[in-house]
Amino acid sequence: MKVAIPRLGRILLVSIQQDLSDDAALEFQSNLLKTIAKSEALGVAMDISALDVVDSFMARMINDTACMARLLGAEVIVCGTQPCVAYTLVEMGRGLFGADCTFNLEEGLKTLKQRIASRGDRSLTEDSDHDGA
Amino acid sequence: MSNKLLSTLESTFSANRAEIQKKWISAIRAIRSPRFPEAINNSELQQQTTHLLDELASVFAAYPSAGKWEMGERNLLRQALRDVSEYGARIGFTPAETSAYLMSLKSVLTQVLLRELAKSPAKLQACIIAVDDVIGQMALVTFAAFVDARERIIAQQSASLIELATPVVRLWDRVLLLPLVGVIDTARARAFTENLLEAITRFEATVTIIDVTGVPMFDTAVARHLMKSVDAAQLLGSKVVMTGLSPEGALTLTKLGITLPQVITRATLRSGVAEALGILGKRIVTVPAKE
Numbered sequence: 555m556k557v558a559i560p561r562l563g564r565i566l567l568v569s570i571q572q573d574l575s576d577d578a579a580l581e582f583q584s585n586l587l588k589t590i591a592k593s594e595a596l597g598v599a600m601d602i603s604a605l606d607v608v609d610s611f612m613a614r615m616i617n618d619t620a621c622m623a624r625l626l627g628a629e630v631i632v633c634g635t636q637p638c639v640a641y642t643l644v645e646m647g648r649g650l651f652g653a654d655c656t657f658n659l660e661e662g663l664k665t666l667k668q669r670i671a672s673r674g675d676r677s678l679t680e681d682s683d684h685d686g687a
Numbered sequence: 688m689s690n691k692l693l694s695t696l697e698s699t700f701s702a703n704r705a706e707i708q709k710k711w712i713s714a715i716r717a718i719r720s721p722r723f724p725e726a727i728n729n730s731e732l733q734q735q736t737t738h739l740l741d742e743l744a745s746v747f748a749a750y751p752s753a754g755k756w757e758m759g760e761r762n763l764l765r766q767a768l769r770d771v772s773e774y775g776a777r778i779g780f781t782p783a784e785t786s787a788y789l790m791s792l793k794s795v796l797t798q799v800l801l802r803e804l805a806k807s808p809a810k811l812q813a814c815i816i817a818v819d820d821v822i823g824q825m826a827l828v829t830f831a832a833f834v835d836a837r838e839r840i841i842a843q844q845s846a847s848l849i850e851l852a853t854p855v856v857r858l859w860d861r862v863l864l865l866p867l868v869g870v871i872d873t874a875r876a877r878a879f880t881e882n883l884l885e886a887i888t889r890f891e892a893t894v895t896i897i898d899v900t901g902v903p904m905f906d907t908a909v910a911r912h913l914m915k916s917v918d919a920a921q922l923l924g925s926k927v928v929m930t931g932l933s934p935e936g937a938l939t940l941t942k943l944g945i946t947l948p949q950v951i952t953r954a955t956l957r958s959g960v961a962e963a964l965g966i967l968g969k970r971i972v973t974v975p976a977k978e
């Protein structure tokens with residue numbers, strides 16, 4: 555399954571709608587990284603509300619992706635972690651994800667926008683350096 | 688081996704020298720290498736082979752009738768071979784090409800001897816053994832010299848790489864930029880960290896931007912060097928912004944468990960500069976353009 559990565563201004567929306575195989579997960583990871591680098595995204599909202607089961611590989615993948623996205627200069631929010639998933643992660647000793655978490659996508663986007671607003675490069679667009687602030 | 692046999696070797700060599708040189712040159716030209724034809728031009732090849740054959744003639748003349756011949760440390764042939772292999776290393780021959788250069792002479796000589804001395808097997812045998820011995824030693828000398836020359840060239844190159852300047856640029860009041868380009872090794876890392884720390888203290892930089900767009904490869908060593916510079920800069924009280932990491936770089940660092948939590952990371956130098964100015968409470972605004 556291919557995960558679509560729609561763009562909302564300079565925020566990337568990622569919604570993982572069903573369980574990914576290990577290969578698909580890695581492909582998604584590298585796709586996302588490339589998209590972030592290409593679009594100079596300021597934020598990534600990762601919606602995992604559709605995931606009922608997260609195994610250790612998947613947890614690690616999401617964690618790693620969040621770290622990598624941060625290294626590429628994007629803020630990362632993980633939205634909609636299911637209660638059973640959260641419990642499983644804690645039981646596995648993984649703790650929560652490396653990134654900040656919110657209940658749903660709406661709150662995630664709100665948090666992202668707040669974080670982006672405090673950044674110095676928020677108003678740089680791809681082809682202009684006009685500071686509209 | 689009697690003197691008579693040896694004088695046969697010398698005389699056969701002298702008598703057929705023009706032919707040997709011609710065949711040798713064409714054999715060298717036939718070595719299959721895309722670089723070869725342009726690498727040595729005709730007159731150079733002519734000169735080199737003439738010089739080598741001159742020295743070879745004097746070696747054959749002095750070849751002992753009994754006992755072992757050894758190429759002396761100050762032998763002129765040795766010097767000639769060193770020149771050839773050094774030249775080869777400089778213009779980028781592979782070791783195989785350099786040894787093929789010499790081995791082609793052996794086959795040419797053997798063919799000539801086989802033809803000229805076909806009627807006297809005893810002489811032929813003695814001569815071939817002598818040729819084999821001499822060329823074998825020549826090959827050893829060439830190879831050693833080739834490796835020496837290459838190593839010297841590599842040492843020079845790495846020395847010049849270390850000296851590759853890593854300037855610390857004062858981008859704005861209290862903003863420093865460290866643009867990293869090329870491979871980062873311990874010596875370079877130490878050099879640029881020292882420069883950076885000195886500059887941070889001198890300019891009292893609030894923000895330091897480390898741009899890694901030009902770093903081709905990240906591994907544990909590079910990451911460790913970078914983290915040391917970052918930590919040291921932070922100890923001095925400067926905030927560190929890292930820019931220009933590639934997706935591959937981010938992947939490698941994360942896989943190595945390096946997340947640089949205390950560093951602000953930005954995709955491009957441009958965002959990094961904006962961030963740095965933001966930290967200082969400055970921004971770039973549009974003004975009417977100059978005519």
